[in-house]
Amino acid sequence: MRNLILLLSVFFSIATIAQDTGSIVGKITDKEYNNEPLAFANVLLKGTSKGVSSDFDGLYSFEDLGPGTWTVVFSFVGYVQQEIEVEVAVGKVTEVNVALGAGSVSLDEVVVAVSSSKDSEIALLLEQKKALAIQEAISAEALKLKGIDNAAAAVAQISGISKQQGSSNVYVRGLGDRYQNTTMNGLSLPSNDVNKKNMDLDIFGSSIIENVAVSKAFSSTFYGDFAAGNVNIDSKDYTGDGYLEVSLGSGINSNAAGKDFVRNEGPSDFGFYNRYNNNPFAIVLAHGVDPQEAWNPINISGAIEGGYSFSFGKESRLSFFGATSFKNGFELLEGPARDFTNVLKTDFPNVREYAYNTTTTALANIGYRINPKHKIKYSSLFINNSADAVGYYGINGQGTNRDAILNTDEGFYVMNAQFNQDMIFVNQLTGIHTFEDKITLGWGIGYNNVFSDEPDRKRITLENYQFALDGDNTTNPVFYTNIPFDNQRFFQSINDDELNSYINSGFKLSEKVKLNFGYNGRTKERRFQSIRYGYEILDRDNTSVTDVNNFNSIFDVSNINIPKGSGLYDLIVLNPISNEIGNKNRPGLPENTYTGNLDIHGVYASAEFSLGEKWTLVPGFRIESFSQSVAYDVINIRPDDPGFRSVYENIYLPSLNVRYALNDDSNLRMAFSKTASFPEFKEVAPFVYESVTQRIGGNPDLLGGLNGTGATYSDIYNYDLKYEWFLEQG
Structure with missing residues (x-):
């Protein structure tokens, strides 16, 4: 199966989806009515047959536009028509916000900004409306407007996510660190605390964030160890003139x-x-x-x-x-x-x-x-x-x-x-x-x-x-x-x-059908050791x-007891360098050691089907190989323990995401998926950590039991139903 997955990953990685295009998005407001969102305004690309109407929030978008200069025409019955030349760059979103009214529009009423799609608040809102999975994001633009200074505070602004007061703990749908995953630029992040699974999000200041996205429903692109959701942080890209800022x-x-x-x-x-x-x-x-x-x-x-x-x-x-x-x-x-x-x-x-x-x-x-x-x-x-x-x-x-x-x-x-x-x-x-x-x-x-x-x-x-x-x-x-x-x-x-x-790769067969293929994997090794020196009074x-x-x-x-009988205490170590020199008042060797290895490799495929104007279905399937082992030499194991555990599993994870567009401002989303929960190193290593009032240790039997034939992971079945209503922005 290892070879099969490797071959599949090579095959699936031949091609992907993305186009040599950019986008234009924006918001149209009515300057005659305190700049309220202007719905049903006409937006045309001059010289083409492409045109859209703004929605109830005044939002509009053009996607898959070739690079170059486009002339965008804005009009509304009874208001002055406006034409704006816009430069479109590959992979970028040009945001054009216009205030229309009965009189002419001054330059300061037209705002043009070029950014990645993930940095623009309007682009992210449009993306969320059209997204095929249950995902929410907050952009760098929104972080500045709301005075948010780190990623933990950012995700706390998203519905269904809470942050524990006075700590960095974030809960997605009521589930904490054990059931979340954190990535940066789509790649796994380690934890800044080995007793936790994920990195504290408050470490990421708003100045280094392009956007923070939370995916609450599983799709085949994620690792199979998925329950509450995945938090992805895109680090900041910079393409402007030189600048330097200092703050104290x-x-x-x-x-x-x-x-x-x-x-x-x-x-x-x-x-x-x-x-x-x-x-x-x-x-x-x-x-x-x-x-x-x-x-x-x-x-x-x-x-x-x-x-x-x-x-x-x-x-x-x-x-x-x-x-x-x-x-x-x-x-x-x-x-x-x-x-x-x-x-x-x-x-x-x-x-x-x-x-x-x-x-x-x-x-x-x-x-x-x-x-x-x-x-x-x-x-x-x-x-x-x-x-x-x-x-x-x-x-x-x-x-x-x-x-x-x-x-x-x-x-x-x-x-x-x-x-x-x-x-x-x-x-x-x-x-x-x-x-x-x-x-x-x-x-x-x-x-x-x-x-x-x-x-x-x-x-x-x-x-x-x-x-x-x-x-x-x-x-x-x-x-x-x-x-x-x-x-x-x-x-x-x-x-x-x-x-x-x-x-990650994909292919756009038509406007109604898109295919996506890919591979992701991770290999991790942990080395642990500890030693104590006790004061024997x-x-x-x-x-x-x-x-x-x-x-x-x-x-x-x-006051050490050297020579014997002359001091107040002896220094005791459990694991002496040699029995000849003994364990008193001599350096020792680590009394607890373990080495853990983790290998996860997965290939996946998904398809996007647009059925009419309302329905979009995204079935997906992921095949993942999971291998974990831990070898240990600790002071508290039972006599029959072999000092080693190793498991290997192949798991098969289907998923289905469905979006039904009720109207321009509301969606009904449904999702089903099968995922898994794997043990962490700290949960399987039998080392016992002693705090003042707690003793915390792992259980190696979580990796298949003593003989390796038991359960190694838990199956999780996820059912999600979400109604989205995009209210007007004030």
């Missing part, structure tokens, strides 16, 4: 202002960590556990963007666009935290966490139009996301632990200081090539690289913390030492590499904590 901003979080803010020792103010080349054992010896005081918690932001383009001869054009930005944020979070499974294990009624977050982004686009029939675009995106958090659990002495060593469960306290950094590199090369009036080839290839690290998390656990608050120097907290790793340093590293591509009863803000006085390297 600042702000204050009222919850954080005036507080004695603390941060981790080690990370820079810009969210980078510079000790990755150092051995974790050396870091533990050289650096303490206490957080450090932070400078005034003032949020700052800054951005630089610019573009330039120039022509070669009459047909070629080279364009450049670049944008970089930085922003940070201080937060003070307070509230309860609990570990509750079958019973309440730990309870912290009062938690205080100091959080410092940064985001650095850089985007570069280079576009080269060889001639009107051939265009290539290169896009490069860099993102650095960091989260620096210092949390104090049980700060008022009321924290409880069901498994406490002491007779009382009270006074349980945890200090957790961790830094998480995600660096993402996205590189894409796409092209569109037109060979005949009805044949075009579109393709894209992308490479994504992700480094996700949690370097040197410090966690210190105490009992009898209430004694730190009583002002009595004779009573003090003690370390909680159920196991040596209750007081620990933790290091985790994840590296993802992904190669993805697509090739040798005599906890005689090692009381006199100052809860100065743990370094105890965990200083001078």
